[in-house]
Amino acid sequence: MFEHPDYQGHEKVFFGHDPESGLRAVIAIHNSVRGPGLGGLRMRDYGTEHEALGDVLRLSRGMSYKNAMAGLPHGGGKAVILGDPTRLRTPALMRAMGRLVDSLGGRYITAQDSGIRVEDLRQLAETTAYVTGLRASYGADGEERTGDPSPATAVGVFHGIRACLEVVFGSDDPAGRSVAIQGLGSVGFRLAEALHAAGARLLVADIDAMRARRAADLFGAEVLPAASIHTAEVDVFAPCALGGAIDGETIQGLRTRVVAGAANNQLARPEFGTALHNAGILYAPDYVINAGGVIDVAAQLGDYRPEQVDARVVAIAGTLKTIFHEAAASGIQPEQVADRLAEQRMHRPDMKKADPETGSA
Ligand code: NAI
Numbered sequence: 001m002f003e004h005p006d007y008q009g010h011e012k013v014f015f016g017h018d019p020e021s022g023l024r025a026v027i028a029i030h031n032s033v034r035g036p037g038l039g040g041l042r043m044r045d046y047g048t049e050h051e052a053l054g055d056v057l058r059l060s061r062g063m064s065y066k067n068a069m070a071g072l073p074h075g076g077g078k079a080v081i082l083g084d085p086t087r088l089r090t091p092a093l094m095r096a097m098g099r100l101v102d103s104l105g106g107r108y109i110t111a112q113d114s115g116i117r118v119e120d121l122r123q124l125a126e127t128t129a130y131v132t133g134l135r136a137s138y139g140a141d142g143e144e145r146t147g148d149p150s151p152a153t154a155v156g157v158f159h160g161i162r163a164c165l166e167v168v169f170g171s172d173d174p175a176g177r178s179v180a181i182q183g184l185g186s187v188g189f190r191l192a193e194a195l196h197a198a199g200a201r202l203l204v205a206d207i208d209a210m211r212a213r214r215a216a217d218l219f220g221a222e223v224l225p226a227a228s229i230h231t232a233e234v235d236v237f238a239p240c241a242l243g244g245a246i247d248g249e250t251i252q253g254l255r256t257r258v259v260a261g262a263a264n265n266q267l268a269r270p271e272f273g274t275a276l277h278n279a280g281i282l283y284a285p286d287y288v289i290n291a292g293g294v295i296d297v298a299a300q301l302g303d304y305r306p307e308q309v310d311a312r313v314v315a316i317a318g319t320l321k322t323i324f325h326e327a328a329a330s331g332i333q334p335e336q337v338a339d340r341l342a343e344q345r346m347h348r349p350d351m352k353k354a355d356p357e358t359g360s361a
Pocket residue numbers: 148149150151153182183184185186187188205206207208211226227240241242243262263264290291293
């Protein structure tokens with residue numbers, strides 16, 4: 001366990017087993033200096049237990065960085081259930097998971113992640129109060145959006161892109177700017193909608209042809225093949241599909257000034273950040289620009305006020321500008337500046353109560 005390559009810096013790891021429901025789960029808390037670990041619950045048919053452990057450790061560490069940079073009073077935590085959700089998902093399993101979360105007495109607060117639906121979370125909430133993401137969320141216009149962090153994520157990415165435009169072109173106005181969006185799912189489609197409303201020209205791609213067609217019809221977007229969207233000559237390339245969009249091969253093809261999108265882990269390897277930097281492309285660190293969803297979910301733990309959530313999501317632009325200015329002044333890359341700032345914040349106990357930048361407490 002302690003030798004695991006992804007264990008670095010973790011505070012606690014809990015293993016849970018409930019023979020009756022078949023639950024096999026791991027909860028990892030990376031850092032709780034700022035407050036209880038907050039991060040989603042994922043359910044997946046992992047090939048091996050080692051793989052599941054690696055996933056939960058990497059994800060919980062990532063949440064420490066994301067929560068710290070979003071100014072949230074939370075540390076990083078994450079949980080995984082081992083097993084195929086389509087076969088093993090039962091109310092009893094979710095209630096057993098709730099009991100495991102509850103046994104930690106609030107050190108870890110869970111939420112939705114891949115493989116977990118809102119109704120699963122509701123069953124989990126029968127046995128613990130340490131769960132969030134069940135209320136009608138930011139931008140919600142009905143029950144169907146309950147628990148969906150995507151609207152807030154899309155708004156954060158939109159404002160993050162504006163911050164990038166300001167740094168590169170001297171104006172944050174998207175009007176007349178071109179943006180290539182890779183992936184038109186829950187976040188990408190809403191981002192397209194917002195950019196179109198702001199006057200941007202869109203180029204889009206999705207492996208689901210229907211989604212791309214819809215963006216063409218609604219937003220006048222030009223549809224490109226999924227395999228080559230990254231080569232479009234644009235002002236901004238926005239990866240909103242899967243992780244690892246920026247690798248050695250895609251970098252060769254990029255003809256953009258900015259990479260800024262919602263996807264997690266956009267750099268397939270850290271050195272690709274250096275390659276972007278050397279190519280004169282501004283990169284918005286993924287966990288900073290895509291924090292809108294966790295900001296929304298964290299707000300649901302308290303007295304939820306949409307205008308406050310909005311202000312915090314919009315503040316992502318300010319955080320990015322701070323990072324870009326510091327990167328330019330010190331000659332290091334934005335993602336390295338972000339990591340350094342996040343590490344400072346996650347080790348400063350005074351940040352636990354209130355964050356001067358965002359006012360979150
Ligand atoms: P989603 O699953 O709703 O959408 C992903 C879209 O990408 C789908 O339409 C899919 O067909 C498309 N796609 C998959 N592979 C593709 C490819 N090779 N080329 C073009 N399109 C492709 O996911 P969602 O929720 O929109 O999230 C997008 C990304 O943002 C993911 O990486 C996710 O982890 C990340 N993210 C999402 C947050 C949220 O609030 N939903 C929060 C933070 C990060």
